[in-house]
Amino acid sequence: MTELIRVEDLRVVACGERGEVEIVKGVSFALEQGQVLALIGESGSGKTTIALALLGYARRGCRLSGGVVRVGEHDMLAVSESQLQKLRGNRVSYIAQSAAAAFNPAKKLIDQVVEGALIHGLGSRVELEAKAVDLFRDLSLPNPESIGQRYPHQVSGGQLQRVMAAMALISDPLLVVLDEPTTALDVTTQIDVLRAFKRVVRERGATAVYVSHDLAVVAQMADRIVVLNDGQILEQSDTAPLLAAPAHDYTRSLLAAARPDATIRPPSGIAENTPLLTINGLTAGYGNKNAQGMPLIRVLEGIDLTVRRGQAIGVIGESGSGKSTLARVVAGLLTPALGGLTFDGQPLGGRLSERTPEQFRRIQMVFQNADTALNPMHSVGAIIGRPLKMYFGLKGAALRERTHELLDLVRLPHALAERRPSELSGGQKQRVNLARALAAKPDLILCDEVTSALDTVVGAAILELLRDLRQQLGVSYLFISHDISTVRALCDDIVVMYSGHKVQAGSRESFATPPFHPYTDLLIHSVPELRQGWLETCGATSGTLPPVGARAAVPELCTFLNLCPVRIDGVCNRIAPPRHSLDNGGEMLCHHDGAQLIKTQRGLVVETSGAYA
Incomplete structure (x- = not known):
């Protein structure tokens, strides 16, 4: 494969009242065309600073002090500011963490998606709007032909994050930088966004750098992982061997923190009966x-x-x-x-x-x-x-x-x-x-x-x-x-x-094995696992939603009805669900009793490699 990105001895300093302090300390890595590289580490590790350097950019108070950052044939640290303006949003694109803060609330989505491509002269408005609709469709956005006519506040957070991805991809960039793009999303929304990102990146042969602090998320997206701490690389490797046998203690701490319930236990004997x-x-x-x-x-x-x-x-x-x-x-x-x-x-x-x-x-x-x-x-x-x-x-x-x-x-x-x-x-x-x-x-x-x-x-x-x-x-x-x-x-x-x-509702122990309310089951299956391939299989057990007729005029009907994979036509859409007790001491608001749900969920315990452990 062709090497597209090369970073050599990158150094970044922060400028303050006490002088300059080096915050990125001689970082080097390479990335081939079509690959996804993850930069991972906790806050302050330098991962976002390094990602922004790929755009030839340093945040206020920082300076790119040395090294080489090559994207294609361009050294992003050596070209002029006018050349950088031509490259940003064209050859190199950026997807920010907070889409809500990145959009202009007074402009329609379609206008903002095509704006950068129009500025760079990459096509006519008609051509670019048609390309934007294709991207909306590829990113699994609802009503792709018309969603662009909405304003940012008229779509959900997950939808807005995917619209931002369309904005970044419309120029067919050499490199896409994704900076914590799902951190602020609910776990169920995160899955939809990750799937859309991964599919579009793969299908379009894009090269990407994915910034995150969550190894479980990175495991679903990245071909290679660079582990950072205090502005230095502690470890870098292909994803599979790093997850299987991390070489550094810090990487092992990241793996442990990805599932806190595996390492932290609530104290016993504290709660009183009062x-x-x-x-x-x-x-x-x-x-x-x-x-x-x-x-x-x-x-x-x-x-x-x-x-x-x-x-x-x-x-x-x-x-x-x-x-x-x-x-x-x-x-x-x-x-x-x-x-x-x-x-x-x-x-x-x-x-x-x-x-x-x-x-x-x-x-x-x-x-x-x-x-x-x-x-x-x-x-x-x-x-x-x-x-x-x-x-x-x-x-x-x-x-x-x-x-x-x-x-x-x-x-x-x-x-x-x-x-x-x-x-x-x-x-x-x-x-x-x-x-x-x-x-x-x-x-x-x-x-x-x-x-x-x-x-x-x-x-x-x-x-x-x-x-x-x-x-x-x-x-x-x-x-x-x-x-x-x-x-x-x-x-x-x-x-x-x-x-x-x-x-x-129930005890912590009652949430270890079925039965689960269908929504609880969805939440449990939406927590990323530390294994490659989880994203392609999670939620696959739901299958096609069963058909359900028109709802009766009962305001107390199940609120999860439209998304429930085990809904019963003629019951769930006609009668309010009862609240009943479970054998494990918990309670559930559902037409199914515990035994019925166990039949559909018991087999998932084996298939999901410890999702309920």
Whole structure:
């Protein structure tokens, strides 16, 4: 094969008040035409900086200080800026992590997809729009002939990510750089996007560099893997031998972090029998209310849930399932339309004005994105100190001592108290976020996707910290996530939500083997496995969806009906599903009983190489 990419002794420096610091330290690798190379490592390893260097670009505050970056016949570090402008978006394309931030909200999708190709003079508008529609079709976008007439906010996150891929591929580039393109997506959406990317890259013979922190995802996409840490290559190899026998300890840590439930176990004997939080018949939503006092947009329907003292309950589901809305109701940020909440035997008001200062203190929330949750103008000490002043009146030496104790709890050095959030890594910021919640000495912490914005190694460390804090302090967690592996690593019990309904609930152990609600089964099969070829076989057990007739006018019908591979015509589309108990102690919202589902799911345990282990 023909060598297309060659990087030799690439060096990049960061320029700051203290001078220049080298952040990419003599990196070298090569890539042949038609291959996919993965750059993998945790945050700060230099993988995105190296990927951007392939476009001859360095982020603000950085400088490409040395080496050779050859793409085809072009040395991207030696050509002029005007030549780079002709190459970017033409010979070299880029797919960013956040498609939502990359699109102009005021322009139609089709106009943005063809804009770069028009600027480079690669065809007429008619020709390029026809090519864009072909790409939409290849990328499995719905209604490929008309989806381009929509605006970015009118399509889902997964669809927008595929539209961005069409924008990158429309110029038939020599190289496509994919920078964490599925990190922000739900696991089920991620599969669809990965399949579309892989098929189009293979069919069009594109050469790609895929940036990721997740080895399980990379295993599905890459022919070769380069493992990075602190701006240096620790290991590089073809994918299969690297997964089978990694040579470096750091690579082995990445493999372990890809499945936290295989290495982390929740502590036993912590949970008591005393209920701490009880939710009965909760219905909540947004928008104006009708004559019956119900919100126009219902997000939660009839939720019952009990969290015991010292217990960790995981709530999983895709975006829009209602899991974050549930946390907002418990936190008092959203008033329920129906139902009631009880906290430690006392009514818990739906409005903040109906809660006591003690209830405020005892329920704390750790938000998903520490970057927006921490005030960038305040020091770490001031951020942690605020609840200490508000709830306990601490000041002076007592305040400093307690701040240092909290930093010790979350395993951060005392010196960080003087720094601001912008000076911390992602994992450090999330630890500060957690320390602020712990400062109030809460009984219940609401953890809303606290590891989803972190790389796998740092995320696994945060999970271990949460587990140890629970054992040490006896605090309860309502832990919200879209990843069942993460939830099984930390929680005693699991609740699965879909479209505002609790479709399955049970102990962590009950989620080890069937029966599963069909949606739970989909979630379990959507967690990437550390083996090549998984992407081509996952979800294949569903087959063609069985036909189903028109729905009856029953508003409580199963919300998963349109996607369910075991739906029953004349039943699922006519009658609301019952909630029944399972032999393993769990419960399920489905017309099928446990025995029926076991017949269809039992054989999958063997076929999926430990997906349920």
